Amino acid sequence: MAVAAAPFAFIDGALDRAEYLRNDPARLAALWPQAQLLLLDGEGRARGDVDAGPPAITGAAHPALRDEAVLLGLADGQAWFASLDDDAAAPRVDLRTAAATWPMREATAYAQARAVLHWRARHRYCGACGGALRFGRAGWLGRCDGCALEHYPRTDPAVIVAVSDGERLLLGRQAGWPPRRYSTLAGFVEPGETLEQTVAREVFEESAVRVRGCRYLASQPWPFPSSLMLGFVADAEPDEPHPSDEELQDARWFTRDEVGAALRGETREAGLLLSPRLSISRWLVERWYADDTSSQR
Structure with missing residues (x-):
C-alpha cells in the first residue's frame, strides 16, 4: 500500500540517524570518502541549485572537513555529513526555497543540517564555566574542556494552534x-507547563481569547533556527480578539468563506493570505476547513 506524502516540509525522506556510528571513528572514517556532503555557509544557506x-x-573532495563534519545519518548505505563552507563564490539556496523545490530527502537532510550547525555555531563555550567546547560523537556532543560538562543540541518545543469558536477561525x-x-x-x-496549558x-x-479545550494533531521540526512545532486544534469562546502589542500587530476571526477563498487562491489581489504549504500552520488551517465543511453537509 502506498504511503501518503507528508502534508508539510521536513518530514518525508528522513535519514536513518545511525546513532550507533557516532562513537565509532573508524567506521566514520571508512564511510567518509563516499559520503554525501552538505555544505552550508554561516547564514545557513546550502551550496546547491534551486x-x-x-x-x-563527496567526503573525498574535502578531507580536511572530516573531523569537524556532523554525521546526519545513512541512506541506502551511504553516509550523509554536513559542514560549514566558506566558499563565497558558490551558488547558495536558502532552506525555505529548498523545501519547495528540492527532492524530499535532500530538503529534509538540509533542515537537519541547518539546525545542528546553528547550535554548534552558537554554543562554542560552556554556559556554566565559560570554557571552550570540544565536539565529539560525530558532532552531536559538546564537552567543556574546563568543567567536563556535556552539552547537546537544543530543540525548543512550541505549540501552534488552529483556534475556532465553532464557526470561525482565529x-x-x-x-x-x-x-x-x-x-x-x-x-x-x-518550564513546568503542559502542552495544553501552553x-x-x-x-x-x-x-485575549479564552480556550475551552484543545487536541494534539501532529508535529513538525522547524529549523528557523531550532524549534519543534506541536500542532493543535482548540475550541474557544467567541471573545473579541485584542492582540498583544508585544506579540501581534492584529488578530481577528475569519469566516469559513474567507478561509476557503484563501485556500483556493482567490485572494491574491485582496483578502486573506495564508502561510505557504511548507508549514504545519497551513496544514492546520486546511484541516480545520475540511472538518468544518464536512460538518456542513
Missing part, C-alpha cells in the same frame, strides 16, 4: 509579514 538540489559532493499577523498575511497562533512551552496561555496572551 531546482536540482545539492551538488554531489488568525493573527506580525508586523513584519507581507500585507494581508495571517497565520495560526503559536508560542514556546515554558495552548491556553499563549492564545490568551496573544489575543
Whole structure:
C-alpha cells in the first residue's frame, strides 16, 4: 500500500540517524570518502541549485572537513555529513526555497543540517564555566574542556494552534509579514507547563481569547533556527480578539468563506493570505476547513 506524502516540509525522506556510528571513528572514517556532503555557509544557506538540489559532493573532495563534519545519518548505505563552507563564490539556496523545490530527502537532510550547525555555531563555550567546547560523537556532543560538562543540541518545543469558536477561525499577523498575511497562533512551552496549558496561555496572551479545550494533531521540526512545532486544534469562546502589542500587530476571526477563498487562491489581489504549504500552520488551517465543511453537509 502506498504511503501518503507528508502534508508539510521536513518530514518525508528522513535519514536513518545511525546513532550507533557516532562513537565509532573508524567506521566514520571508512564511510567518509563516499559520503554525501552538505555544505552550508554561516547564514545557513546550502551550496546547491534551486531546482536540482545539492551538488554531489563527496567526503573525498574535502578531507580536511572530516573531523569537524556532523554525521546526519545513512541512506541506502551511504553516509550523509554536513559542514560549514566558506566558499563565497558558490551558488547558495536558502532552506525555505529548498523545501519547495528540492527532492524530499535532500530538503529534509538540509533542515537537519541547518539546525545542528546553528547550535554548534552558537554554543562554542560552556554556559556554566565559560570554557571552550570540544565536539565529539560525530558532532552531536559538546564537552567543556574546563568543567567536563556535556552539552547537546537544543530543540525548543512550541505549540501552534488552529483556534475556532465553532464557526470561525482565529488568525493573527506580525508586523513584519507581507500585507494581508495571517497565520495560526503559536508560542514556546515554558518550564513546568503542559502542552495544553501552553495552548491556553499563549492564545490568551496573544489575543485575549479564552480556550475551552484543545487536541494534539501532529508535529513538525522547524529549523528557523531550532524549534519543534506541536500542532493543535482548540475550541474557544467567541471573545473579541485584542492582540498583544508585544506579540501581534492584529488578530481577528475569519469566516469559513474567507478561509476557503484563501485556500483556493482567490485572494491574491485582496483578502486573506495564508502561510505557504511548507508549514504545519497551513496544514492546520486546511484541516480545520475540511472538518468544518464536512460538518456542513
